[in-house]
Amino acid sequence: MDFVASVVSGVAELGRELEDGRRQMVGLLLTGDFLGRPGRAIAPYTVVAATDMTLCCFRRPQFEQLLTKMPALANRLLEMTLDELDVARDWMLLLGRKSARERIASLLVLLARRESAMIGQIPTDRIAIELPMTREAIADHLGLTLETVSRQLAALKADKVIVLDGKRRVTVPSFAALVAESAAA
Amino acid sequence: MDFVASVVSGVAELGRELEDGRRQMVGLLLTGDFLGRPGRAIAPYTVVAATDMTLCCFRRPQFEQLLTKMPALANRLLEMTLDELDVARDWMLLLGRKSARERIASLLVLLARRESAMIGQIPTDRIAIELPMTREAIADHLGLTLETVSRQLAALKADKVIVLDGKRRVTVPSFAALVAESAAA
């Protein structure tokens, strides 16, 4: 990649994969996120747009020059990168130690928090969550198979922790109950 | 934490844990690494020194001031953080998708590469690896149990991929064979 970019709109997924096809999603690129890395031209990531996207691209040399001239830019990038690092490490805990059910619940908590933040609220009861991805994409995020994702969603539904409205829509009667299932730290 | 620090010598482990005691190591702090984060006083990490350590500490306000005055410092920190992010994401692939045997092999490859780099070589055959940690610590890094770690080491030994010299020392007859076991990307 001879450029870096800032995401203006749209969603992309960062993944890493093995030769035999096993895949693990390692990050999400949302509006405002940064793509590419100053100081290195190649990246071992697979980047896939999940929606139509608009990027604001910078040629690498110019951008790196900019970086030395505007200290505020470097600080901003540092903040963002540290945030991503925290997110990645949270995910490591999930991938290394949580059960399938806990992983699903954790993801739903994450999505619920995001939807609530969108409308400027703290998550409370009866939240509606839109799943912006297929079962397979969920599985690739959580380190599971798509069948397990499907089964655990069914199990959470059977236990009245969630209600499924069609395949892509989830409502949460009690947010506290969902959090309890997620094995929060 | 009202200070940040740079590691002068020694090793520490960064972990994250759940209420019920499940633990996942999320990073290593080696000489030169940075501890703490500018812009935020609390961190959801457990930091445990694995050896005696010497830290070079900075009070937070002074350090943040320094950061705005010395652009090179911010750039350096950004580089380091981006490296850590890459490492964390590699580990996500391991935790999410690799088998126990592959995880052990991957760790050994990592340690072998580090030992070789120490003496300025590329890893070749008959490398001696020192395991600087207990089986339990290995397990916490790899998202396994200590019993599984022990068993997989025994299995790799039985398959002539490694030789065990006591409990903390491993020699690798063929580095290529070890890499083949590690499911590299």
Add this chain to the structure above:
DNA sequence: CGTTCCCTTGATGGGCTTCAAGACTCGTGG
């Protein structure tokens, strides 16, 4: 109406965890 994609559900097996017991090492104190 057929095809394709996505999802669900069932059956089976395996990989890893869990529980348990014993071996080894090393430092300490009798």
Add this chain to the structure above:
DNA sequence: CCACGAGTCTTGAAGCCCATCAAGGGAACG
């Protein structure tokens, strides 16, 4: 000097969770 104990590691047995394989349902689209 040796027994003891704590910490570490190995090994065995049992079982569960999740992956794998397989089949079919449902919705969207041409």
